[in-house]
Amino acid sequence: MPDQLFHSYQFTEIERQQMDFDGHLAYQGLLTKEAQRNLTEALAHIQSLDTVEGYEPNRFAAEYNSYLESLITHPQMLELVHKVLGNDIRYDHCVTLNRPGDNGGSRWHSHGYSEDDTNLGFIRIFFYVNGFEINDGGLTVVPGSHLFRDNKIHAESDADLEANWLRSKQHPITGQPLVIEHLSVPTGTVILMWTHAAHGVTARQADSDTRWTVVYAYRNPGEPSRARWISQAYEDQKRSDPDSKLKDLISLY
Numbered sequence: 240m241p242d243q244l245f246h247s248y249q250f251t252e253i254e255r256q257q258m259d260f261d262g263h264l265a266y267q268g269l270l271t272k273e274a275q276r277n278l279t280e281a282l283a284h285i286q287s288l289d290t291v292e293g294y295e296p297n298r299f300a301a302e303y304n305s306y307l308e309s310l311i312t313h314p315q316m317l318e319l320v321h322k323v324l325g326n327d328i329r330y331d332h333c334v335t336l337n338r339p340g341d342n343g344g345s346r347w348h349s350h351g352y353s354e355d356d357t358n359l360g361f362i363r364i365f366f367y368v369n370g371f372e373i374n375d376g377g378l379t380v381v382p383g384s385h386l387f388r389d390n391k392i393h394a395e396s397d398a399d400l401e402a403n404w405l406r407s408k409q410h411p412i413t414g415q416p417l418v419i420e421h422l423s424v425p426t427g428t429v430i431l432m433w434t435h436a437a438h439g440v441t442a443r444q445a446d447s448d449t450r451w452t453v454v455y456a457y458r459n460p461g462e463p464s465r466a467r468w469i470s471q472a473y474e475d476q477k478r479s480d481p482d483s484k485l486k487d488l489i490s491l492y
Contacts, residue, residue, distance in 0.1 A: 243271045244315045245429070250322040258323070260412060262385035262436035270366060270427035278368045281306040282451045285335045298468045300453065301333035307453065308333075312484040316364075320457045323431065324360050330488040331361070331456035332468040338376045338443045338450040345440040347379075347400045351390025352434050353462040361434035361458035368451040370426045376443040376450040378422045378430065383410035384437035392437045400437070434458075434466075460492045467491065 248266050258264040270278070281304045288296040288303060301308040310316055311330050320328055338344070353359035371377045381400075384392070387408070394400035397419055408417045421441070424430070432438065434456075443450060458464060469489060477485040 241309070241313055241315075242273055242277075244274050244310065244313050245269050245319070246271060250319070255323075258431060258433070261380075261382040263380055263382075263430055263432040263438075265422070265424060266429045266431075267425055268427045269429040270368065272427075275368050275427050277306050278366060278453065279451050282335055282337055282368065282453060286337050286449075294470060297335045297337075298332070299470055299473075300335045302470060302473045311455065312488065316455070319364070319431075320362070323362055324457060324459055327459055328457050328488065329460045329490065329492075330469075330485065331458050331464055332466055333453065333455050334468065336365075336440075336452040336454055338440070338452070340443055340447045340449070341445040342376065342443040342450075344376065344442040347392060347394035347396075347404075347437060347439040349384070349390055349392035349437050350434040350466060351388075352458060352464060352466075354388050354390060356461065357388070359459045359461045361456065361464070363432045363434060364455045364457070365430040365432065366453050366455075367424055367428045367430065368426065368453075369448075370424045370428055371422075371450055373421045373423045374441045374444075375447055377441045378424075379439045379441060380420050380422065380432075381405065381417050381437040382420060383412070383417055385433040385435040386411045388435045390435060394439075404437070460490075464491065 246269055248269055284304055285296050285300050296303045301311055352361035392404055405417055410417055474489055477483045477489050
């Protein structure tokens with residue numbers, strides 16, 4: 240029996256509606272203490288590895304670390320993914336997002352998948368092992384932005400986003416103006432996010448320690464995925480292994 244990954248939580252129609260309304264859903268303190276310890280060790284391992292051009296440890300993280308790999312098919316992980324996406328799912332990628340002190344953060348952006356078919360979903364599941372504070376490696380979001388299914392959102396700063404993409408945009412459900420929200424979460428937080436949601440990351444303060452983070456992505460099959468980071472050798476190995484739990488999750492379609 241695998242170690243517990245999550246504490247108890249609920250994903251009822253209330254949580255589904257909130258995620259569909261905002262574009263993201265945060266479960267504060269969801270990761271168990273044991274999972275936090277194992278993740279910190281695994282993410283530190285990835286960070287210690289040398290860069291490999293075209294096969295970077297951070298982008299193909301699950302192929303470099305057995306613990307990170309094991310979480311792809313962890314029963315609690317799959318249960319959560321199935322609650323959101325339904326029965327027919329595929330694993331897309333596992334990417335580390337460690338941000339040491341003085342890291343510059345990330346500009347505003349969005350991701351794409353199946354812009355023309357809203358029946359196909361794509362979620363990213365962020366594990367914020369030691370949490371984050373506003374303006375210290377903090378996640379910034381725009382609730383409702385995912386409903387525009389715009390995969391080309393880009394901005395250098397909050398002001399840039401407000402002056403351009405956000406200008407005059409209203410939430411499709413409420414009609415209220417879209418606004419930027421700066422999040423702050425405690426250790427062990429898990430955030431689910433629809434792929435089209437606009438988001439960015441503030442700079443990490445110079446005197447802060449490393450923000451340990453990894454993101455797992457899953458989707459309904461049916462369209463190509465530009466974000467899919469799975470090496471061909473790894474895919475071939477798992478598909479040919481009759482005992483592999485990944486065999487049915489790893490194909491593109």
